[in-house]
Amino acid sequence: MKHFITQDTPVTEEVLNVIAHLPTKSLPAIVEDKFFAKLKDCDFMRIAVLLAQKSYDERGCPIGGVIIDNKTRRIIGKGHNTLVQDNDPYNHGETSAIRDAGRQDFSDATIFTTLSPCDICATLIYMRQFDRVVVGDVTSASGNERMLREKGVKVDILEDPAGIALYARYRAEKPELDMEDWKGLGCRT
Numbered sequence: 001m002k003h004f005i006t007q008d009t010p011v012t013e014e015v016l017n018v019i020a021h022l023p024t025k026s027l028p029a030i031v032e033d034k035f036f037a038k039l040k041d042c043d044f045m046r047i048a049v050l051l052a053q054k055s056y057d058e059r060g061c062p063i064g065g066v067i068i069d070n071k072t073r074r075i076i077g078k079g080h081n082t083l084v085q086d087n088d089p090y091n092h093g094e095t096s097a098i099r100d101a102g103r104q105d106f107s108d109a110t111i112f113t114t115l116s117p118c119d120i121c122a123t124l125i126y127m128r129q130f131d132r133v134v135v136g137d138v139t140s141a142s143g144n145e146r147m148l149r150e151k152g153v154k155v156d157i158l159e160d161p162a163g164i165a166l167y168a169r170y171r172a173e174k175p176e177l178d179m180e181d182w183k184g185l186g187c188r189t
Helices: 015-019 026-029 031-039 043-057 095-099 117-128 145-150 159-171 177-184
Strands: 064-069 074-078 109-113 132-135 155-156
Touching: 015 026, 026 074, 026 109, 043 064, 043 074, 043 095, 043 109, 043 132, 043 159, 074 095, 095 109, 095 177, 117 145, 145 155, 159 177
Parallel strands: 109 132, 132 155
Antiparallel strands: 064 074, 064 109
8 A cells, every 4th residue: 555645745834734624544644654754743733733723613612632652653542622513521731632542551651742631631641541641731721730740650851842732723813712721721712
């Protein structure tokens, strides 16, 4: 089978955007493993931010998540927050990515999230025994990084300026939805 995205394909915003929008299950047929192997953490965070942008464009909360297998660096799950779009109070970027990856062993997996995980997402990350979490924004919200470390999860901060700016814009435009999503407060619309 011939892959469309190969090890020779340059890592560009456009290519990462295609990967963000393709169904995860179709990635092995389209993206060569050697392409994933050359991606850096900042590239996976960029994909998560592109998923956050997708949520924002759908009038939702801009949080994206990407899960990779640590050995192959292949994406095994990805998603974005759909609190508003699906009327689902807990389909955050992280839970959406975990649901996309399905039931599996995450002990050798990394989850990239564009915003510091809320209490529920942080609990799910350590309960599913993720090896590592990479957080793209602790400027807008933080608080569970220490708890995750105490539970044995490696935590790295890799702030993404575009993701931080996107979340700041969302927070200014829709403060009530931000509070509902981050703090679980009842919808006041």
